[in-house]
Amino acid sequence: MDGSDLPISRLTLPEAAAERLRALIIEGDLPPGARLNERELSERLGVSRTPLREAFRMLAGDGLLVQLPNRGAQVVALSRDDVRHAFELMAVLEGLAGELAAARVTDDDLAELHTLQAEMEAAHGRRDLPAYYAINRAIHDRLSAIAGNPILAHTYRTLNARLHALRFRSNLNVAKWNQAVAEHRDMIAALAVRDGAALRDLLIRHVRAKQQVVLETMNNEEDPGAK
Amino acid sequence: MDGSDLPISRLTLPEAAAERLRALIIEGDLPPGARLNERELSERLGVSRTPLREAFRMLAGDGLLVQLPNRGAQVVALSRDDVRHAFELMAVLEGLAGELAAARVTDDDLAELHTLQAEMEAAHGRRDLPAYYAINRAIHDRLSAIAGNPILAHTYRTLNARLHALRFRSNLNVAKWNQAVAEHRDMIAALAVRDGAALRDLLIRHVRAKQQVVLETMNNEEDPGAK
DNA sequence: CTGTTGCATTTTGTATACAATATGCCAAAG
Protein backbone atom coordinates (compact mmCIF):
# COMPACT_ATOMS: atom_id res chain seq x y z
CA MET A 1 0.00 0.00 0.00
CA ASP A 2 1.28 3.41 -0.94
CA GLY A 3 0.37 6.80 0.40
CA SER A 4 -2.54 7.30 -1.96
CA ASP A 5 -5.17 6.39 0.62
CA LEU A 6 -5.94 10.05 1.19
CA PRO A 7 -9.46 11.16 0.30
CA ILE A 8 -9.66 13.37 -2.78
CA SER A 9 -9.37 16.20 -0.32
CA ARG A 10 -12.94 17.34 0.11
CA LEU A 11 -13.05 20.35 2.34
CA THR A 12 -15.41 20.29 5.30
CA LEU A 13 -17.32 23.49 6.04
CA PRO A 14 -15.25 24.54 9.05
CA GLU A 15 -12.07 24.05 7.03
CA ALA A 16 -13.44 26.01 4.11
CA ALA A 17 -14.61 28.81 6.40
CA ALA A 18 -11.22 28.90 8.09
CA GLU A 19 -9.57 29.14 4.70
CA ARG A 20 -11.75 32.06 3.71
CA LEU A 21 -11.18 33.81 7.01
CA ARG A 22 -7.45 33.25 6.79
CA ALA A 23 -7.45 34.96 3.42
CA LEU A 24 -9.59 37.84 4.68
CA ILE A 25 -7.19 38.37 7.56
CA ILE A 26 -4.01 38.17 5.50
CA GLU A 27 -5.45 40.35 2.75
CA GLY A 28 -6.22 42.91 5.40
CA ASP A 29 -9.99 42.78 4.84
CA LEU A 30 -10.27 41.91 8.49
CA PRO A 31 -7.68 44.21 10.02
CA PRO A 32 -5.80 43.55 13.27
CA GLY A 33 -8.05 44.11 16.26
CA ALA A 34 -11.27 43.70 14.28
CA ARG A 35 -14.07 42.05 16.21
CA LEU A 36 -15.73 39.13 14.47
CA ASN A 37 -19.49 39.02 14.84
CA GLU A 38 -20.64 35.44 14.50
CA ARG A 39 -24.06 36.08 13.02
CA GLU A 40 -22.79 38.63 10.53
CA LEU A 41 -19.83 36.51 9.42
CA SER A 42 -21.88 33.34 9.17
CA GLU A 43 -24.29 35.11 6.82
CA ARG A 44 -21.42 36.57 4.83
CA LEU A 45 -19.77 33.19 4.40
CA GLY A 46 -23.03 31.33 3.94
CA VAL A 47 -22.51 28.87 6.77
CA SER A 48 -24.20 28.55 10.11
CA ARG A 49 -22.58 29.59 13.35
CA THR A 50 -21.56 26.08 14.38
CA PRO A 51 -18.96 25.40 11.68
CA LEU A 52 -17.91 29.05 11.85
CA ARG A 53 -17.07 28.67 15.51
CA GLU A 54 -14.98 25.62 14.73
CA ALA A 55 -13.15 27.71 12.15
CA PHE A 56 -12.53 30.31 14.86
CA ARG A 57 -10.95 27.65 17.06
CA MET A 58 -8.67 26.57 14.24
CA LEU A 59 -7.50 30.07 13.50
CA ALA A 60 -7.04 30.80 17.19
CA GLY A 61 -4.77 27.77 17.33
CA ASP A 62 -2.76 29.27 14.49
CA GLY A 63 -2.49 32.52 16.41
CA LEU A 64 -4.47 34.54 13.88
CA LEU A 65 -7.39 35.15 16.25
CA VAL A 66 -7.78 35.60 19.96
CA GLN A 67 -10.94 34.42 21.62
CA LEU A 68 -12.22 36.08 24.77
CA PRO A 69 -14.84 34.19 26.79
CA ASN A 70 -18.31 35.59 26.16
CA ARG A 71 -16.80 38.39 24.16
CA GLY A 72 -16.12 36.73 20.86
CA ALA A 73 -13.13 36.53 18.59
CA GLN A 74 -10.97 39.27 17.21
CA VAL A 75 -8.09 39.43 14.78
CA VAL A 76 -4.82 39.35 16.64
CA ALA A 77 -2.93 42.64 16.85
CA LEU A 78 0.77 42.01 17.19
CA SER A 79 2.76 44.37 19.38
CA ARG A 80 6.33 45.27 18.53
CA ASP A 81 7.44 42.72 21.13
CA ASP A 82 5.29 40.05 19.53
CA VAL A 83 6.94 40.74 16.21
CA ARG A 84 10.37 40.64 17.80
CA HIS A 85 9.55 37.31 19.45
CA ALA A 86 8.12 35.86 16.27
CA PHE A 87 11.19 36.80 14.28
CA GLU A 88 13.53 35.41 16.93
CA LEU A 89 11.78 32.12 16.38
CA MET A 90 11.65 32.47 12.59
CA ALA A 91 15.39 32.92 12.50
CA VAL A 92 16.20 29.60 14.13
CA LEU A 93 13.48 27.82 12.16
CA GLU A 94 14.92 29.07 8.89
CA GLY A 95 18.38 28.24 10.13
CA LEU A 96 17.37 24.69 10.92
CA ALA A 97 15.63 24.33 7.57
CA GLY A 98 18.83 25.43 5.86
CA GLU A 99 20.99 23.08 7.86
CA LEU A 100 18.73 20.14 7.10
CA ALA A 101 18.36 21.11 3.46
CA ALA A 102 22.13 21.20 2.97
CA ALA A 103 22.28 17.58 4.08
CA ARG A 104 19.60 16.44 1.65
CA VAL A 105 19.67 18.74 -1.34
CA THR A 106 19.88 17.08 -4.75
CA ASP A 107 21.40 18.50 -7.91
CA ASP A 108 17.91 18.87 -9.33
CA ASP A 109 16.92 20.94 -6.32
CA LEU A 110 19.97 23.11 -6.84
CA ALA A 111 19.17 23.66 -10.48
CA GLU A 112 15.67 24.76 -9.55
CA LEU A 113 16.97 27.13 -6.89
CA HIS A 114 19.47 28.60 -9.32
CA THR A 115 16.61 29.33 -11.69
CA LEU A 116 14.63 30.99 -8.93
CA GLN A 117 17.66 32.98 -7.90
CA ALA A 118 18.06 34.23 -11.48
CA GLU A 119 14.40 35.24 -11.56
CA MET A 120 14.85 37.01 -8.28
CA GLU A 121 17.83 38.97 -9.59
CA ALA A 122 15.81 39.89 -12.65
CA ALA A 123 12.94 41.16 -10.50
CA HIS A 124 15.46 43.07 -8.44
CA GLY A 125 17.01 44.51 -11.59
CA ARG A 126 13.71 45.93 -12.80
CA ARG A 127 12.76 47.04 -9.27
CA ASP A 128 9.68 44.83 -9.23
CA LEU A 129 8.98 44.49 -5.52
CA PRO A 130 5.85 42.28 -5.69
CA ALA A 131 7.58 39.82 -8.00
CA TYR A 132 10.63 39.88 -5.75
CA TYR A 133 8.53 38.97 -2.74
CA ALA A 134 6.76 36.18 -4.60
CA ILE A 135 10.04 34.64 -5.73
CA ASN A 136 11.60 35.17 -2.34
CA ARG A 137 8.77 33.25 -0.77
CA ALA A 138 9.06 30.49 -3.37
CA ILE A 139 12.75 30.08 -2.54
CA HIS A 140 12.15 29.83 1.18
CA ASP A 141 9.26 27.40 0.67
CA ARG A 142 11.47 25.29 -1.56
CA LEU A 143 14.18 25.24 1.09
CA SER A 144 11.63 24.22 3.68
CA ALA A 145 10.46 21.38 1.46
CA ILE A 146 14.00 20.17 0.78
CA ALA A 147 14.66 20.10 4.52
CA GLY A 148 12.16 17.25 4.71
CA ASN A 149 10.76 18.00 8.16
CA PRO A 150 6.98 18.45 7.97
CA ILE A 151 6.69 19.53 11.61
CA LEU A 152 9.25 22.25 11.04
CA ALA A 153 7.53 23.24 7.80
CA HIS A 154 4.16 23.49 9.51
CA THR A 155 5.51 25.54 12.40
CA TYR A 156 7.26 27.82 9.98
CA ARG A 157 4.21 28.27 7.79
CA THR A 158 1.96 29.04 10.73
CA LEU A 159 4.33 31.60 12.18
CA ASN A 160 4.75 33.15 8.76
CA ALA A 161 0.99 33.53 8.31
CA ARG A 162 0.81 35.40 11.58
CA LEU A 163 3.43 37.84 10.39
CA HIS A 164 1.83 38.20 6.98
CA ALA A 165 -1.32 39.41 8.74
CA LEU A 166 0.71 42.49 9.61
CA ARG A 167 0.81 43.39 5.92
CA PHE A 168 3.91 45.50 6.31
CA ARG A 169 4.16 47.12 2.90
CA SER A 170 7.91 47.14 3.46
CA ASN A 171 9.42 50.30 2.11
CA LEU A 172 12.53 48.23 1.65
CA ASN A 173 15.24 50.80 0.90
CA VAL A 174 17.57 50.12 -1.97
CA ALA A 175 20.66 49.42 0.12
CA LYS A 176 18.85 46.78 2.19
CA TRP A 177 17.35 45.28 -0.93
CA ASN A 178 20.75 44.94 -2.59
CA GLN A 179 22.02 43.38 0.58
CA ALA A 180 19.17 40.85 0.71
CA VAL A 181 19.73 39.77 -2.89
CA ALA A 182 23.44 39.34 -2.21
CA GLU A 183 22.65 37.24 0.84
CA HIS A 184 20.49 34.99 -1.28
CA ARG A 185 23.39 34.46 -3.64
CA ASP A 186 25.57 33.43 -0.71
CA MET A 187 22.89 31.09 0.54
CA ILE A 188 22.61 29.21 -2.72
CA ALA A 189 26.39 28.99 -2.84
CA ALA A 190 26.54 27.50 0.66
CA LEU A 191 23.84 25.04 -0.30
CA ALA A 192 25.70 24.08 -3.46
CA VAL A 193 28.73 22.99 -1.43
CA ARG A 194 26.50 21.39 1.19
CA ASP A 195 27.84 23.62 3.96
CA GLY A 196 24.95 23.33 6.40
CA ALA A 197 26.51 25.37 9.19
CA ALA A 198 27.29 28.26 6.88
CA LEU A 199 23.83 28.20 5.36
CA ARG A 200 22.25 28.11 8.81
CA ASP A 201 24.21 31.15 9.93
CA LEU A 202 23.44 33.03 6.72
CA LEU A 203 19.74 32.36 7.08
CA ILE A 204 19.68 33.42 10.71
CA ARG A 205 21.39 36.69 9.84
CA HIS A 206 19.11 37.10 6.83
CA VAL A 207 15.97 36.79 8.94
CA ARG A 208 17.35 39.11 11.60
CA ALA A 209 17.98 41.73 8.94
CA LYS A 210 14.39 41.40 7.81
CA GLN A 211 13.31 41.72 11.41
CA GLN A 212 15.09 45.06 11.55
CA VAL A 213 13.33 46.27 8.43
CA VAL A 214 9.92 45.27 9.74
CA LEU A 215 10.47 46.77 13.17
CA GLU A 216 11.61 50.05 11.63
CA THR A 217 8.53 50.07 9.43
CA MET A 218 6.37 49.53 12.51
CA ASN A 219 8.11 52.39 14.28
CA ASN A 220 7.30 54.74 11.45
CA GLU A 221 3.70 53.70 10.99
CA GLU A 222 2.44 52.99 14.42
CA ASP A 223 1.19 55.45 16.99
CA PRO A 224 3.47 55.38 20.03
CA GLY A 225 0.58 54.56 22.36
CA ALA A 226 -0.08 51.15 20.84
CA LYS A 227 0.22 48.18 23.14
CA MET B 1 -4.12 50.81 33.94
CA ASP B 2 -2.14 47.72 34.85
CA GLY B 3 -2.36 44.21 33.52
CA SER B 4 -5.05 43.13 35.97
CA ASP B 5 -7.87 43.50 33.48
CA LEU B 6 -7.86 39.79 32.85
CA PRO B 7 -11.01 37.95 33.89
CA ILE B 8 -10.57 35.70 36.90
CA SER B 9 -9.87 33.04 34.35
CA ARG B 10 -13.18 31.30 34.07
CA LEU B 11 -12.87 28.36 31.80
CA THR B 12 -15.36 28.03 29.00
CA LEU B 13 -16.71 24.55 28.32
CA PRO B 14 -14.66 23.86 25.19
CA GLU B 15 -11.52 24.91 27.02
CA ALA B 16 -12.34 22.77 30.01
CA ALA B 17 -13.12 19.80 27.78
CA ALA B 18 -9.87 20.30 25.87
CA GLU B 19 -8.00 20.38 29.17
CA ARG B 20 -9.57 17.11 30.26
CA LEU B 21 -8.89 15.48 26.92
CA ARG B 22 -5.32 16.69 26.90
CA ALA B 23 -4.81 15.04 30.28
CA LEU B 24 -6.46 11.82 29.12
CA ILE B 25 -4.19 11.72 26.09
CA ILE B 26 -0.98 12.50 27.95
CA GLU B 27 -1.83 10.09 30.76
CA GLY B 28 -2.30 7.43 28.13
CA ASP B 29 -5.97 6.89 28.95
CA LEU B 30 -6.65 7.67 25.32
CA PRO B 31 -3.77 5.86 23.62
CA PRO B 32 -2.24 6.84 20.27
CA GLY B 33 -4.53 5.88 17.42
CA ALA B 34 -7.65 5.71 19.60
CA ARG B 35 -10.81 6.81 17.84
CA LEU B 36 -12.86 9.38 19.72
CA ASN B 37 -16.57 8.81 19.57
CA GLU B 38 -18.33 12.14 20.01
CA ARG B 39 -21.48 10.90 21.70
CA GLU B 40 -19.63 8.64 24.08
CA LEU B 41 -17.04 11.26 25.03
CA SER B 42 -19.60 14.01 25.42
CA GLU B 43 -21.50 11.85 27.91
CA ARG B 44 -18.31 10.93 29.72
CA LEU B 45 -17.27 14.57 30.06
CA GLY B 46 -20.77 15.82 30.74
CA VAL B 47 -20.89 18.31 27.88
CA SER B 48 -22.81 18.29 24.65
CA ARG B 49 -21.21 17.56 21.31
CA THR B 50 -20.92 21.18 20.23
CA PRO B 51 -18.32 22.33 22.78
CA LEU B 52 -16.65 18.93 22.53
CA ARG B 53 -16.12 19.42 18.83
CA GLU B 54 -14.57 22.81 19.49
CA ALA B 55 -12.24 21.09 21.94
CA PHE B 56 -11.32 18.63 19.18
CA ARG B 57 -10.39 21.53 16.91
CA MET B 58 -8.18 23.02 19.59
CA LEU B 59 -6.35 19.77 20.24
CA ALA B 60 -6.00 19.12 16.52
CA GLY B 61 -4.32 22.51 16.27
CA ASP B 62 -1.91 21.41 18.97
CA GLY B 63 -1.19 18.26 17.00
CA LEU B 64 -2.60 15.93 19.63
CA LEU B 65 -5.50 14.80 17.45
CA VAL B 66 -6.02 14.26 13.78
CA GLN B 67 -9.45 14.84 12.30
CA LEU B 68 -10.61 12.97 9.24
CA PRO B 69 -13.65 14.32 7.38
CA ASN B 70 -16.76 12.33 8.26
CA ARG B 71 -14.61 9.86 10.12
CA GLY B 72 -14.06 11.64 13.36
CA ALA B 73 -11.03 12.40 15.47
CA GLN B 74 -8.33 10.09 16.69
CA VAL B 75 -5.33 10.47 18.94
CA VAL B 76 -2.24 11.11 16.88
CA ALA B 77 0.17 8.22 16.53
CA LEU B 78 3.69 9.50 15.96
CA SER B 79 5.91 7.54 13.65
CA ARG B 80 9.65 7.30 14.26
CA ASP B 81 10.12 9.98 11.63
CA ASP B 82 7.63 12.24 13.37
CA VAL B 83 9.58 11.86 16.58
CA ARG B 84 12.81 12.58 14.79
CA HIS B 85 11.34 15.68 13.22
CA ALA B 86 9.85 16.88 16.49
CA PHE B 87 13.16 16.50 18.28
CA GLU B 88 15.03 18.29 15.52
CA LEU B 89 12.76 21.22 16.18
CA MET B 90 12.91 20.87 19.96
CA ALA B 91 16.68 21.09 19.84
CA VAL B 92 16.79 24.50 18.19
CA LEU B 93 13.91 25.76 20.31
CA GLU B 94 15.74 24.81 23.49
CA GLY B 95 18.92 26.26 22.05
CA LEU B 96 17.25 29.56 21.33
CA ALA B 97 15.68 29.61 24.78
CA GLY B 98 19.11 29.12 26.32
CA GLU B 99 20.69 31.80 24.19
CA LEU B 100 18.00 34.30 25.09
CA ALA B 101 18.01 33.28 28.74
CA ALA B 102 21.76 33.89 29.00
CA ALA B 103 21.21 37.47 27.92
CA ARG B 104 18.50 38.10 30.50
CA VAL B 105 19.16 35.88 33.46
CA THR B 106 19.28 37.58 36.87
CA ASP B 107 21.20 36.48 39.92
CA ASP B 108 17.93 35.50 41.56
CA ASP B 109 17.13 33.26 38.59
CA LEU B 110 20.55 31.67 38.91
CA ALA B 111 20.07 31.02 42.60
CA GLU B 112 16.78 29.30 41.87
CA LEU B 113 18.32 27.19 39.13
CA HIS B 114 21.19 26.19 41.41
CA THR B 115 18.64 25.00 43.94
CA LEU B 116 16.82 22.98 41.29
CA GLN B 117 20.12 21.55 40.08
CA ALA B 118 20.93 20.41 43.62
CA GLU B 119 17.52 18.77 43.91
CA MET B 120 18.09 17.07 40.61
CA GLU B 121 21.43 15.68 41.71
CA ALA B 122 19.80 14.45 44.90
CA ALA B 123 17.08 12.67 42.91
CA HIS B 124 19.77 11.22 40.68
CA GLY B 125 21.74 10.09 43.76
CA ARG B 126 18.82 8.11 45.12
CA ARG B 127 17.89 6.83 41.64
CA ASP B 128 14.46 8.47 41.81
CA LEU B 129 13.49 8.66 38.15
CA PRO B 130 10.04 10.27 38.51
CA ALA B 131 11.44 13.02 40.75
CA TYR B 132 14.32 13.49 38.31
CA TYR B 133 11.91 13.99 35.44
CA ALA B 134 9.78 16.43 37.41
CA ILE B 135 12.80 18.55 38.35
CA ASN B 136 14.23 18.28 34.88
CA ARG B 137 11.02 19.65 33.48
CA ALA B 138 10.97 22.44 36.06
CA ILE B 139 14.46 23.50 35.04
CA HIS B 140 13.62 23.62 31.36
CA ASP B 141 10.39 25.49 32.04
CA ARG B 142 12.30 27.97 34.15
CA LEU B 143 14.80 28.51 31.34
CA SER B 144 11.97 29.05 28.92
CA ALA B 145 10.44 31.65 31.21
CA ILE B 146 13.74 33.47 31.68
CA ALA B 147 14.14 33.62 27.90
CA GLY B 148 11.18 35.99 27.89
CA ASN B 149 9.72 34.99 24.53
CA PRO B 150 6.09 33.84 24.93
CA ILE B 151 5.79 32.71 21.32
CA LEU B 152 8.83 30.50 21.73
CA ALA B 153 7.51 29.24 25.06
CA HIS B 154 4.15 28.37 23.55
CA THR B 155 5.67 26.58 20.57
CA TYR B 156 7.96 24.66 22.87
CA ARG B 157 5.16 23.68 25.24
CA THR B 158 2.92 22.51 22.43
CA LEU B 159 5.60 20.40 20.83
CA ASN B 160 6.51 18.96 24.20
CA ALA B 161 2.92 17.93 24.87
CA ARG B 162 2.86 16.05 21.62
CA LEU B 163 5.96 14.12 22.61
CA HIS B 164 4.66 13.49 26.11
CA ALA B 165 1.68 11.73 24.57
CA LEU B 166 4.17 9.05 23.54
CA ARG B 167 4.65 8.15 27.19
CA PHE B 168 8.03 6.64 26.60
CA ARG B 169 8.80 5.13 29.96
CA SER B 170 12.44 5.80 29.22
CA ASN B 171 14.55 2.97 30.46
CA LEU B 172 17.26 5.56 30.77
CA ASN B 173 20.41 3.54 31.32
CA VAL B 174 22.77 4.63 34.08
CA ALA B 175 25.54 5.88 31.81
CA LYS B 176 23.18 8.12 29.86
CA TRP B 177 21.61 9.35 33.06
CA ASN B 178 24.97 10.31 34.54
CA GLN B 179 25.76 12.06 31.29
CA ALA B 180 22.51 14.03 31.35
CA VAL B 181 23.07 15.22 34.91
CA ALA B 182 26.59 16.30 34.03
CA GLU B 183 25.27 18.21 31.04
CA HIS B 184 22.86 20.03 33.28
CA ARG B 185 25.76 21.10 35.48
CA ASP B 186 27.54 22.49 32.42
CA MET B 187 24.42 24.31 31.34
CA ILE B 188 24.00 26.12 34.63
CA ALA B 189 27.68 27.02 34.53
CA ALA B 190 27.36 28.49 31.04
CA LEU B 191 24.34 30.43 32.15
CA ALA B 192 26.17 31.74 35.20
CA VAL B 193 28.83 33.33 32.99
CA ARG B 194 26.19 34.49 30.52
CA ASP B 195 27.74 32.52 27.67
CA GLY B 196 24.70 32.27 25.40
CA ALA B 197 26.44 30.53 22.51
CA ALA B 198 27.87 27.84 24.76
CA LEU B 199 24.55 27.30 26.49
CA ARG B 200 22.77 27.07 23.15
CA ASP B 201 25.18 24.41 21.89
CA LEU B 202 24.95 22.46 25.13
CA LEU B 203 21.17 22.45 24.99
CA ILE B 204 21.09 21.37 21.37
CA ARG B 205 23.41 18.47 22.12
CA HIS B 206 21.42 17.67 25.26
CA VAL B 207 18.16 17.40 23.33
CA ARG B 208 19.77 15.35 20.59
CA ALA B 209 21.02 12.90 23.20
CA LYS B 210 17.50 12.59 24.53
CA GLN B 211 16.27 12.06 20.99
CA GLN B 212 18.63 9.09 20.74
CA VAL B 213 17.28 7.61 23.95
CA VAL B 214 13.69 7.96 22.85
CA LEU B 215 14.30 6.57 19.38
CA GLU B 216 16.10 3.57 20.81
CA THR B 217 13.21 2.99 23.19
CA MET B 218 10.81 3.12 20.25
CA ASN B 219 12.94 0.61 18.34
CA ASN B 220 12.75 -1.84 21.21
CA GLU B 221 9.05 -1.47 21.86
CA GLU B 222 7.48 -1.06 18.51
CA ASP B 223 6.57 -3.68 16.00
CA PRO B 224 8.59 -3.19 12.82
CA GLY B 225 5.44 -2.99 10.72
CA ALA B 226 4.26 0.24 12.33
CA LYS B 227 3.78 3.21 10.04
C1' DC C 1 -22.92 67.62 36.01
C1' DT C 2 -21.28 63.04 37.33
C1' DG C 3 -21.82 58.56 38.51
C1' DT C 4 -24.70 54.49 39.25
C1' DT C 5 -28.46 51.29 38.70
C1' DG C 6 -31.60 48.65 36.09
C1' DC C 7 -33.64 47.28 31.87
C1' DA C 8 -33.79 46.23 26.79
C1' DT C 9 -31.07 44.56 23.25
C1' DT C 10 -27.39 42.26 21.26
C1' DT C 11 -24.08 38.69 21.21
C1' DT C 12 -22.01 34.60 22.62
C1' DG C 13 -22.54 29.78 24.71
C1' DT C 14 -24.71 25.24 24.70
C1' DA C 15 -27.91 21.65 23.63
C1' DT C 16 -30.48 19.26 20.47
C1' DA C 17 -32.79 17.97 16.19
C1' DC C 18 -32.16 16.75 11.65
C1' DA C 19 -29.24 15.70 7.43
C1' DA C 20 -25.43 13.50 5.22
C1' DT C 21 -22.01 10.23 5.29
C1' DA C 22 -19.72 6.06 6.64
C1' DT C 23 -19.83 1.35 8.53
C1' DG C 24 -21.04 -3.36 9.05
C1' DC C 25 -23.74 -7.16 7.87
C1' DC C 26 -26.16 -10.32 5.09
C1' DA C 27 -27.71 -12.17 0.95
C1' DA C 28 -27.10 -13.33 -3.62
C1' DA C 29 -24.25 -13.89 -7.77
C1' DG C 30 -20.19 -15.50 -9.81
Added chain:
DNA sequence: CTTTGGCATATTGTATACAAAATGCAACAG
Protein backbone atom coordinates in the same frame (compact mmCIF):
# COMPACT_ATOMS: atom_id res chain seq x y z
C1' DC D 1 -15.41 -19.61 -1.42
C1' DT D 2 -15.02 -14.94 -2.75
C1' DT D 3 -17.04 -10.76 -4.17
C1' DT D 4 -20.54 -7.38 -4.84
C1' DG D 5 -24.77 -4.94 -3.89
C1' DG D 6 -27.93 -3.09 -0.89
C1' DC D 7 -29.94 -2.21 3.38
C1' DA D 8 -29.93 -1.14 8.52
C1' DT D 9 -27.34 1.15 11.89
C1' DA D 10 -24.13 4.16 13.80
C1' DT D 11 -21.51 8.33 13.49
C1' DT D 12 -20.31 12.68 11.98
C1' DG D 13 -21.83 17.32 9.94
C1' DT D 14 -24.80 21.35 10.12
C1' DA D 15 -28.55 24.27 11.43
C1' DT D 16 -31.35 26.11 14.76
C1' DA D 17 -33.55 27.00 19.17
C1' DC D 18 -32.88 28.33 23.63
C1' DA D 19 -29.94 29.96 27.69
C1' DA D 20 -26.52 32.96 29.63
C1' DA D 21 -23.72 36.72 29.47
C1' DA D 22 -22.28 41.28 27.97
C1' DT D 23 -23.39 45.79 26.07
C1' DG D 24 -25.59 50.21 25.58
C1' DC D 25 -28.72 53.44 27.07
C1' DA D 26 -31.70 55.94 29.83
C1' DA D 27 -33.49 57.28 34.15
C1' DC D 28 -32.38 58.64 38.51
C1' DA D 29 -29.63 59.86 42.78
C1' DG D 30 -26.10 62.42 44.57
